[in-house]
Amino acid sequence: MRYKLFEQLYEQHSDTIYQYIFFLVNNKELAEDLTQEVFFRAYKRLDTFAGQSTLYTWLRKIARNLVYDHYRRKRMIQFVPFVSxxxxxxxxxxxxxxxxxxxxxxxxxxxxxxxxxxxxxxxxxxxxxxxxxxxxxxxxxxxxxxxxxxxxxxxxxxxxxxxxxxxx
Amino acid sequence: MKKELDALFHELSLIKRDSKQKKESLQLLLNRIEEDKNSLRRTKLWRPMITVVMFGFVCCLFFLISQSPTTTVQLSRGEDMISSLQGNHRYIQTINVSSSHSLNYFPRDDANFYFGMEKKVDPFQGVNTELKDLLLTAKPIQKQNIQPLFTIIRDVQVNYTDHKSHLKGTLFLKIIFIDTNKKLLYIKDMKNDKWYKIEGAATEKLQTIKAASSFPNSLFGLLNFYAPIFLISFLVGLIIKDKFPIIKRTPKYVDKKHQWIDRSIVGGGIVILTGSIYYLGVIHVLFVFLIPIIILIYRFYREFNFRAENKRQYLIINEFIVFVLFMIGYFMGV
The missing domain is CATH 1.10.10.10 (Winged helix-like DNA-binding domain superfamily/Winged helix DNA-binding domain)
Known part of the structure; x- marks a missing residue:
């Protein structure tokens, strides 16, 4: 049941999340990977979703965090700007x-x-x-x-x- | 131009995702979820184990500390201050001083187990017999009802040796200096609950004990041991934050419950520490170390169990290592 609902959620929102990530990272493959990661994390944390915002807003926040994480991993030290x-x-x-x-x-x-x-x-x-x-x-x-x-x-x-x- | 730009943005928004890739991605995602379910069963078992191991490590450490041999062998429990010091073969070796606001509490354990107690104070700079002679001028008196308001109280552990028998002993004295009268002071022998008073010139000389600082001021230790540890841990923290990465905006607490419990422990700890230091003058090292350890273990438990993906538990491990180094430094006498 949870699986089915989750697949529906993926079908419904994954395109928009992908697009959001894609324009932030400018790489199709990476955007695809990060989109998958967003939904993976969402699945794991679905129980903690308190309903304070819409599911879509929540997913986008996860996506945003992941993109920021991605940039953080790339940069060598903190003083170098985020995006070169x-x-x-x-x-x-x-x-x-x-x-x-x-x-x-x-x-x-x-x-x-x-x-x-x-x-x-x-x-x-x-x-x-x-x-x-x-x-x-x-x-x-x-x-x-x-x-x-x-x-x-x-x-x-x-x-x-x-x-x-x-x-x- | 603005309108054109809006139209271009609209066109950009119409770019579709590759449907084949989307399907593949979904399949991969479902596989990952399935794998994760299996691994979760295993991690659920070993996650609490780490907390238990950390707690066990700390308990062992405390056990070792509390079981470490004390240097003082009581010469005679029944002897009062005067009879303990009388005789040519008995010498005062060192004294340990701490301030206090209490007439009843006295730090009786080994001086090394107390923060706030200045160890091995030498009030007369090498003249070993002078302190003994001064204390021997004390006259026994009846129990005094002293109001601590206009007094300065010092808890003094006097370590003495008997050169004949090569045995050691410790006197636990509460020295009560009167603010308004520098030619009178009272001494309470805590071991026997006996009171003494010293008057005249001897009192003025003993005022040097009052000046003894309550806290060790080891600049050497601060600069050469603790400061580098702080610096290294700060740098390690930065690297951990950067490489894992741990994001600044991650809330400090996992949830409200975490926030309240954490703040309660910290608040309680601060009250215990400051209260003890103010009222009792010293705080037992077990409290000083136990409170931060409880906080660190609790934080680690919350972070690791409830949001391990944020990786803040690595920062707590870093803090824990620093803390253990501090403990080692303290017991090594740095």
């Missing part, structure tokens, strides 16, 4: 769908990968997943004002990066 620009830029990791949709989308995708993690996260939640400011603030565990601020700054940075890319 050189790490991500591997065109082989770009999904075919992005290639198919044209140059503009590739530029946007690449520009997103150049953003710092906090900006990237807020853009994914607000613009790609379409969450409200309130929901985003809840997922990120910060104030709504900070979400607004980060969104504005993220878009500004994104535009700047895209312009630079176009000029190149």
């Amino acid at each position: 620009n050189d790490v991500w830029q591997d065109d082989q990791l770009l999904p075919n769908e992005i290639f198919e949709k044209g140059e503009e989308l590739i530029t946007l995708y690449k520009a997103i990968t150049h953003l710092k993690l906090a900006y990237r996260e807020v853009l994914i939640l607000r613009k790609i997943e379409g969450l409200s400011i309130k929901e985003t603030a809840m997922v990120l565990g910060c104030t709504e004002a900070k979400v607004k601020n980060n969104t504005t700054r993220a878009i500004q940075s994104l535009k700047k990066i895209m312009k630079e890319k176009e000029d190149e």
